Amino acid sequence: MSSSFVELNNVTLRYSEGDDLALDTTDMKIRKGEFIAVVGPSGCGKSSLLKLVSGLMPPSEGTVIVDAHEVAGPLKIVGMAFQNPTLLPWRTTLDNVLLPLEIVKPHRSRIRKHKQEYIERAKELLATVGLAGYENKYPWELSGGMQQRASLCRALIHEPDLLMLDEPFGALDAFTREELWDILQNLWIKRPFTVILVTHDLREAAYLADTVYVMSKRPGKILVARENTLPRPRDQETTFTQPFTDLVHELRSYIRDVRAA
Numbered sequence: 001m002s003s004s005f006v007e008l009n010n011v012t013l014r015y016s017e018g019d020d021l022a023l024d025t026t027d028m029k030i031r032k033g034e035f036i037a038v039v040g041p042s043g044c045g046k047s048s049l050l051k052l053v054s055g056l057m058p059p060s061e062g063t064v065i066v067d068a069h070e071v072a073g074p075l076k077i078v079g080m081a082f083q084n085p086t087l088l089p090w091r092t093t094l095d096n097v098l099l100p101l102e103i104v105k106p107h108r109s110r111i112r113k114h115k116q117e118y119i120e121r122a123k124e125l126l127a128t129v130g131l132a133g134y135e136n137k138y139p140w141e142l143s144g145g146m147q148q149r150a151s152l153c154r155a156l157i158h159e160p161d162l163l164m165l166d167e168p169f170g171a172l173d174a175f176t177r178e179e180l181w182d183i184l185q186n187l188w189i190k191r192p193f194t195v196i197l198v199t200h201d202l203r204e205a206a207y208l209a210d211t212v213y214v215m216s217k218r219p220g221k222i223l224v225a226r227e228n229t230l231p232r233p234r235d236q237e238t239t240f241t242q243p244f245t246d247l248v249h250e251l252r253s254y255i256r257d258v259r260a261a
């Protein structure tokens with residue numbers, strides 16, 4: 001009996017028959033409530049990994065197991081957020097946050113009867129990320145950082161056990177990005193869900209993750225799984241400490257080697 005929440009066993013991925021592998025034998029074991037980050041050169045298969053774990057793509061070989069079940073189709077226990085917040089422009093912030101509940105099955109039938117309860121939950125989440133008072137604004141009335149906060153709330157409204165983030169802060173300026181690191185860390189400390197974060201930002205990986213996975217060039221493989229035991233909660237001061245800068249340098253040296261390979 002395995003204690004992992006997400007497990008990839010000898011997984012490979014080829015997008016089409018005759019194509020080169022996008023992912024080569026990949027093994028991962030992620031604990032329940034663990035926050036992991038995946039870094040690696042462009043095109044190494046980071047987003048492909050998310051597609052496999054969320055059940056959007058089946059592996060060509062090997063197995064993907066989430067919550068003790070082999071993944072055989074899109075999972076309902078997943079929340080996702082991407083670099084582009086993709087809020088629907090005709091819906092208010094609150095209605096954008098409520099959107100997954102209208103789509104994800106177990107909630108779809110409940111939301112009609114218990115709408116007020118869900119609205120309260122959405123408002124509470126929005127307040128946690130500093131968006132109280134913006135519930136009735138439209139996306140075009142929000143800054144990029146505010147839109148990304150709303151998209152985090154949308155990813156978490158159905159209380160998913162697994163959160164997948166594909167470069168969620170990549171398009172934001174450095175200050176806003178670091179503010180969002182704290183917001184995400186606080187949400188996770190409050191209700192620990194399992195997180196898979198894909199990022200190009202090594203400081204972001206070092207700030208947020210319990211384990212940082214470094215991938216090779218295509219075909220992607222996990223080369224290093226670096227545990228990060230920096231104490232939590234981490235804050236801006238953490239980023240000036242020697243252990244933090246050492247970790248970032250170490251990650252940078254892995255990436256340098258991968259790129260040179």
Ligand SMILES: Nc1ncnc2c1ncn2[C@@H]1O[C@H](COP(=O)(O)OP(=O)(O)OP(=O)(O)O)[C@@H](O)[C@H]1O
Nearest residue numbers: 015016022040041042043044045046047048049218
């Ligand atoms: N739908 C697809 N069909 C065919 N090939 C694909 C498809 N999606 C991705 N690929 C290829 O698979 C490889 C891995 O792509 P993926 O998007 O997972 O990489 P990535 O590490 O997330 O890249 P980036 O950091 O640039 O976002 C790339 O070479 C890409 O061209």
